[in-house]
Amino acid sequence: MKIASFNINGVKARLPRLLEWLEGCKADVVCLQELKSLDENFPRLEFEDRGWHLELHGQKGFNGVALLSRAPLHDVRRGLPGMEDDPQARYIEGRHDGVLVASIYLPNGNPAPGPKYDYKLDFMEHLRCHAAGLIASEQPVVLAGDYNVIPENSDCYDPRAWEGDALFLPQTRAAYNRIVHQGWTDAIRLHHPGTDCFTFWDYQRGSWEKDHGIRIDHCLLSPAAADRLSDAGIDRMERGREKASDHVPVWIVLS
DNA sequence: ATGGTCGGCTTCCGA
Numbered sequence: 001m002k003i004a005s006f007n008i009n010g011v012k013a014r015l016p017r018l019l020e021w022l023e024g025c026k027a028d029v030v031c032l033q034e035l036k037s038l039d040e041n042f043p044r045l046e047f048e049d050r051g052w053h054l055e056l057h058g059q060k061g062f063n064g065v066a067l068l069s070r071a072p073l074h075d076v077r078r079g080l081p082g083m084e085d086d087p088q089a090r091y092i093e094g095r096h097d098g099v100l101v102a103s104i105y106l107p108n109g110n111p112a113p114g115p116k117y118d119y120k121l122d123f124m125e126h127l128r129c130h131a132a133g134l135i136a137s138e139q140p141v142v143l144a145g146d147y148n149v150i151p152e153n154s155d156c157y158d159p160r161a162w163e164g165d166a167l168f169l170p171q172t173r174a175a176y177n178r179i180v181h182q183g184w185t186d187a188i189r190l191h192h193p194g195t196d197c198f199t200f201w202d203y204q205r206g207s208w209e210k211d212h213g214i215r216i217d218h219c220l221l222s223p224a225a226a227d228r229l230s231d232a233g234i235d236r237m238e239r240g241r242e243k244a245s246d247h248v249p250v251w252i253v254l255s
Numbered sequence: 256a257t258g259g260t261c262g263g264c265t266t267c268c269g270a
Contacts, residue, residue, distance in 0.1 A: 009261075009262070009270085010261090010262050010263070012262090012263090013261085013262060013263085014262095034262095034270090036262065036263065037263095041264090060263090060264085061262090061263055061264085061265095061268095061269095062262095062263085062268090062269070062270095108269075108270060110269090110270080116269095148270095202259090202260080202261095202270085203259085203260040203261045203270090204258090204259045204260050204261085205258080205259055205260085206259080207259095245261095246260090246261075246270080
């Protein structure tokens with residue numbers, strides 16, 4: 001089973017690029033982030049005509065997450081437990097062929113400190129609590145998405161350039177590690193232990209041309225999923241195409 | 256040298 005995650009930065013702006021990538025990706029489940037679309041304005045037919053089942057959790061203008069799947073999903077949940085009334089649409093999960101898959105758009109959190117950073121840490125604490133329950137269930141779980149967290153120095157081109165940024169603050173990395181250390185496997189890290197692991201390049205300052213990227217899109221696997229991990233990758237080439245998102249897709253394969 | 260660029264029911268905000 002192949003599961004992919006892609007922050008598309010606007011479904012309407014990305015539609016041709018996204019459909020092309022989906023065609024070649026051959027994924028069974030796709031986690032999308034930053035739809036920037038109300039559910040009623042989402043171009044459903046473009047996907048349904050190609051055989052995708054859709055579960056949307058959108059909002060106007062910003063944020064928004066979705067799951068695309070080859071078969072209908074079960075037990076779909078929108079919003080993290082304890083944050084169901086959050087107007088920001090950042091979490092959706094569903095079960096596909098016995099594997100629980102979540103699409104996560106974790107808050108950016110800048111500027112830090114401030115209310116946006118407080119919200120980021122609050123979201124991470126709610127995610128940590130939910131993740132603990134998922135680990136305890138002993139089922140295969142894949143928590144995929146844009147975490148807006150740079151886990152280690154080697155996950156950015158220049159650690160000094162990111163000092164003080166909400167994606168890289170020690171407190172942010174500590175909150176991320178509190179989740180990972182429950183027993184999750186960072187599958188992309190496992191398959192890209194050195195360089196060439198970036199998943200995001202800013203539109204500004206020629207970041208792509210200079211390879212000034214960061215690794216912030218992650219797939220965390222529960223032990224039951226990690227036992228089945230056979231491959232993982234980053235579709236880096238997507239960043240160099242016309243009308244590209246500032247993120248590229250990441251994916252894992254379970255046997 | 257404090258720039259630059261995307262997307263969105265846009266004239267600023269979020270990233």
